[in-house]
Amino acid sequence: MAAPSIEIHPGRLADVGGAQVRRLLPRRGHRTVGAWCFADHFGPAPGAVGGIGPHPHIGLQTVTWLLEGELVHRDSLGSEQAIRPGQLNLMTAGHAVVHAEEADPGASGRHGVQLWVALPESTRMGPAAFEHHAELPTVGLAGAEATLLVGELEGTRSPARADTDHLGAQLVLHGPATVPLRASAEHAVLTVDAPITLDGEPLDIGQVAYLPPGRSEVGIAAVDGSRSVERPRVLLLGGTPFEFEPVMWWNFVARSREEVVDAYRDWQAEAPRFAPVASSLARIPAPDLPWAR
Numbered sequence: 215m216a217a218p219s220i221e222i223h224p225g226r227l228a229d230v231g232g233a234q235v236r237r238l239l240p241r242r243g244h245r246t247v248g249a250w251c252f253a254d255h256f257g258p259a260p261g262a263v264g265g266i267g268p269h270p271h272i273g274l275q276t277v278t279w280l281l282e283g284e285l286v287h288r289d290s291l292g293s294e295q296a297i298r299p300g301q302l303n304l305m306t307a308g309h310a311v312v313h314a315e316e317a318d319p320g321a322s323g324r325h326g327v328q329l330w331v332a333l334p335e336s337t338r339m340g341p342a343a344f345e346h347h348a349e350l351p352t353v354g355l356a357g358a359e360a361t362l363l364v365g366e367l368e369g370t371r372s373p374a375r376a377d378t379d380h381l382g383a384q385l386v387l388h389g390p391a392t393v394p395l396r397a398s399a400e401h402a403v404l405t406v407d408a409p410i411t412l413d414g415e416p417l418d419i420g421q422v423a424y425l426p427p428g429r430s431e432v433g434i435a436a437v438d439g440s441r442s443v444e445r446p447r448v449l450l451l452g453g454t455p456f457e458f459e460p461v462m463w464w465n466f467v468a469r470s471r472e473e474v475v476d477a478y479r480d481w482q483a484e485a486p487r488f489a490p491v492a493s494s495l496a497r498i499p500a501p502d503l504p505w506a507r
């Protein structure tokens with residue numbers, strides 16, 4: 215049986231903290247890939263995403279992965295954690311959390327991805343948490359080395375917390391690669407250094423590939439002529455299709471508009487639900503709500 219066809223979709227440009235980013239998830243008509251509900255690719259550029267002041271989250275995990283540069287994470291749990299390429303910051307918002315991402319003004323380029331995972335019913339109203347992983351396991355594949363940010367691949371599991379069965383991995387290509395996939399899962403692929411092909415279909419930086427369930431592998435290769443990047447890095451995201459279609463607005467992932475409105479009001483009122491963060495950056499006010507209550 216032929217594998218289901220690969221869909222290539224354009225991302226869109228969005229503004230985050232005054233820097234332009236490529237927003238690859240969510241897309242209209244396809245809000246989630248597994249539990250992954252948000253993907254921004256920022257940089258590489260001097261000053262790209264300078265710093266983001268304290269802002270709230272509910273109902274999600276933030277997954278921060280740098281390709282170049284450094285950021286310092288501070289949150290309302292009291293966490294203070296620098297993150298560098300190859301390391302993972304994973305913050306679980308649960309019912310409420312506030313964090314800031316501070317950039318070293320002297321740092322050179324900054325390049326990375328900011329991902330969100332929607333939390334399942336069992337933990338989305340639970341306590342906030344933060345974890346940092348300085349080292350992550352790797353798996354050798356045909357033509358690529360995979361670093362496991364979260365989830366399991368070829369029998370190796372990331373130590374990062376996973377409340378659903380989602381997978382996040384960075385692939386470093388060193389030849390035409392064959393990447394095993396779980397057929398019950400759907401997947402998304404982003405390329406961050408150079409154009410690639412997926413089973414021969416071209417995928418450029420700023421685009422996202424969607425692979426429906428029913429595939430047991432995908433071939434990934436660098437594009438001839440883009441060999442200025444010797445070993446392009448690719449991100450693979452996947453998981454069983456999520457249990458519900460989330461309501462997403464600003465920094466909130468919820469089940470209903472009412473939950474979003476409550477979080478909005480609590481943030482604007484500086485309610486105790488959203489505790490302060492020790493950051494030199496200014497608190498970010500919410501934009502106007504798009505709905506009247």
Ligand code: MN
Nearest residue numbers: 269271276313
């Ligand atoms: Mn955030």
